[in-house]
Amino acid sequence: MSFASLDLIDGLLRTLESIGYKTPTPVQKQAIPAILAGRDLLAAAQTGTGKTAAFALPLLQRLAMEGGQAAPNHIRCLVLVPTRELADQVYQSFHTYGFNLPLRSAVAYGGVPMEPQLAKLRKGVDVLVATPGRLLDLHRKGALEFTQLQALVLDEADRMLDLGFADDLDLLFAALPAVRQTLLFSATMPDTIRAMAKQLLREPLSVQASAPNTAAHTVRQMVFTTDKRHKPDLFLHLLRKQGWGQVLVFVKTRKGVEQLVGLLQGEGIAADSIHGDKPQLARIKALKRFKANAVQVLVATDVAARGLDIEALPLVVNFDLPTVAEDYVHRIGRTGRAGATGQAISLVCADEVELLRAVEKLTGAVLPRAEEAGFEADHRVPSTGTAVAQAVRGTTKPARSAAKPVNTAKPAKPAKPAPKQDDTPRPAGGFGGLKEDLPPKEKQRPRGPIYGARSGSPGAGTGGQRGRDGAAGGKVMVTATRGAKSTARAAGRAAAKTGGRGNKR
Known part of the structure; x- marks a missing residue:
C-alpha cells in the first residue's frame, strides 16, 4: 500500500x-x-x-x-x-x-x-x-x-x-x-x-496497531544486576568496554542526573543533561548538541521520555528503573524507531526488584539478566517470580540464580481499582497528578480524588510524587557476609577500569 x-x-x-x-x-x-x-x-x-x-x-x-x-x-x-x-x-x-x-x-x-x-x-x-x-x-x-x-x-x-x-x-x-x-x-x-x-x-x-504496553520487536533488551553503589562505575566500564557511541541515559531524579553528568565529564566524556530544573533554552541546546554528535551521553529524567526523536539512536540505558512501569516502554522507545534496530540496557539493584517485576508484568516479557565480572551484586537481585531469568552468553558472566533472601519485603498490596465511570460531566480537577515539568519553586498540587497514581504501578500511592525525587518502592533486603570474596571483587573492579578513578567512589 x-x-x-x-x-x-x-x-x-x-x-x-x-x-x-x-x-x-x-x-x-x-x-x-x-x-x-x-x-x-x-x-x-x-x-x-x-x-x-x-x-x-x-x-x-x-x-x-x-x-x-x-x-x-x-x-x-x-x-x-x-x-x-x-x-x-x-x-x-x-x-x-x-x-x-x-x-x-x-x-x-x-x-x-x-x-x-x-x-x-x-x-x-x-x-x-x-x-x-x-x-x-x-x-x-x-x-x-x-x-x-x-x-x-x-x-x-x-x-x-x-x-x-x-x-x-x-x-x-x-x-x-x-x-x-x-x-x-x-x-x-x-x-x-x-x-x-x-x-x-x-x-x-x-x-x-500493536499490542499495548510493548516495546518494538527490533529493540534488544537486557538487565545487568549490580549493587546500587556500583552503578556509576559499571556504567563507565560498559561504556568503554563495549565501545558505546551515542547513548541516552535515564535517571530517576534530577539530582541523580547531574551527579552522573559530573562523573562523566570528570572522566573526559562529553555529556549533558535534560530535566525539569533546567531552563528550556538550555534543554533545547543540550538536545541539539546530542543530535549533532557533539555530546556522546545525554542524561535525562522521564520528562524527555516522550519528546526525543533522535534518528538512528542505537542505545538507551536505564540507569534507574522508572517508578511507573509504563514509562519503561516510552524510554526504550527512543531507540529502534521506524523499524531500525536498537538496544535497551537496564542497571538493576536489589532495591528495584519490585520495579523490575512491574516492568516484566506490563510488557509480558522476562528480561535476560547478566552480571559483569568485577561488578557482581553483593545483595542479590531476587527472582521476579515471572519466570527463570535467561542467561546471556558471551564474555559477560551470567547472573547466578538469586538465593532465598533472609529478609524479604511483604508482597505489595494490589492497588484499588479505578471507580466505575458514568456519562455525567466530570468536575474540574477530576484527573489529579503532579507536574514533573514545573519550575522548581512552583507549588505543586496534590493528586485529585478520582485519578491518582496508576493502578497496579509500584510506588503508586495517594497524594504523592511518583517517586521522581525519592527512593524506589518495594525494597527487598538481602543480607550476606562475603569477607574475602568481596575484597577480591573490589580489586577486580579496580583492575577492570582503564583510565578510571581508582578506588574513589
Whole structure:
C-alpha cells in the first residue's frame, strides 16, 4: 500500500516523497482514512511507529481542502502534548508535512518568552501545538480564542495526567466547542485514559496497531544486576568496554542526573543533561548538541521520555528503573524507531526488584539478566517470580540464580481499582497528578480524588510524587557476609577500569 492509495492530496504526496516516506505504517493505514472521514479516534501504537504523521497528514489535508483561514487570535486545530520537547517535535512535523500547503502553524509552551507566541497568534493560526499550562495562560490573556476550533488532538494524554495537568485539562475542555473532531493517540492505554476517552470522544474508531504496553520487536533488551553503589562505575566500564557511541541515559531524579553528568565529564566524556530544573533554552541546546554528535551521553529524567526523536539512536540505558512501569516502554522507545534496530540496557539493584517485576508484568516479557565480572551484586537481585531469568552468553558472566533472601519485603498490596465511570460531566480537577515539568519553586498540587497514581504501578500511592525525587518502592533486603570474596571483587573492579578513578567512589 502507498500513501497515494490513502487518498492524500498532491501537496502532501510531494512532501512525503521528498522526505523519503514510501509506505505507510500500520497505524497510518488505519488512522488516516478514518480522520479524513471526520471520525473521532482512539489509537494505541508503539512509540516510533508514525503516530504523528497518522494524525498530522489527514488534519492538514482537511484544513487545506476546507479553505479559509483562522481569524486573528483564533486557531482551527489544537494539538495538546505533555512536554516542551514533544511540542517542538510535533510542531516540526506539522511544519514539514505542510510545506506545500497554504497553512500556518505555531508552537506554544512555557519556559520561554511569551511575546513571540503572541505575535504569531495575532495573525491567526491553523494548527497550534501546545502544552496545557502555556495554552491556558494565553487563553486567560485573551490572546487565544477557540470559536473556530474544528479538531483537537491529545497526544500522549496519559503522560499529561502523570505530570499533573488534570486541572488544566478540565478547564480547557470546558472552553472548547462541543462540536469538534477529537483524536486521542498514546503508546499506552491505562484505565484513566479509557475513562477520559469515554467522556471526550463520540463513537470513536479504536485503532490498535500493536499490542499495548510493548516495546518494538527490533529493540534488544537486557538487565545487568549490580549493587546500587556500583552503578556509576559499571556504567563507565560498559561504556568503554563495549565501545558505546551515542547513548541516552535515564535517571530517576534530577539530582541523580547531574551527579552522573559530573562523573562523566570528570572522566573526559562529553555529556549533558535534560530535566525539569533546567531552563528550556538550555534543554533545547543540550538536545541539539546530542543530535549533532557533539555530546556522546545525554542524561535525562522521564520528562524527555516522550519528546526525543533522535534518528538512528542505537542505545538507551536505564540507569534507574522508572517508578511507573509504563514509562519503561516510552524510554526504550527512543531507540529502534521506524523499524531500525536498537538496544535497551537496564542497571538493576536489589532495591528495584519490585520495579523490575512491574516492568516484566506490563510488557509480558522476562528480561535476560547478566552480571559483569568485577561488578557482581553483593545483595542479590531476587527472582521476579515471572519466570527463570535467561542467561546471556558471551564474555559477560551470567547472573547466578538469586538465593532465598533472609529478609524479604511483604508482597505489595494490589492497588484499588479505578471507580466505575458514568456519562455525567466530570468536575474540574477530576484527573489529579503532579507536574514533573514545573519550575522548581512552583507549588505543586496534590493528586485529585478520582485519578491518582496508576493502578497496579509500584510506588503508586495517594497524594504523592511518583517517586521522581525519592527512593524506589518495594525494597527487598538481602543480607550476606562475603569477607574475602568481596575484597577480591573490589580489586577486580579496580583492575577492570582503564583510565578510571581508582578506588574513589
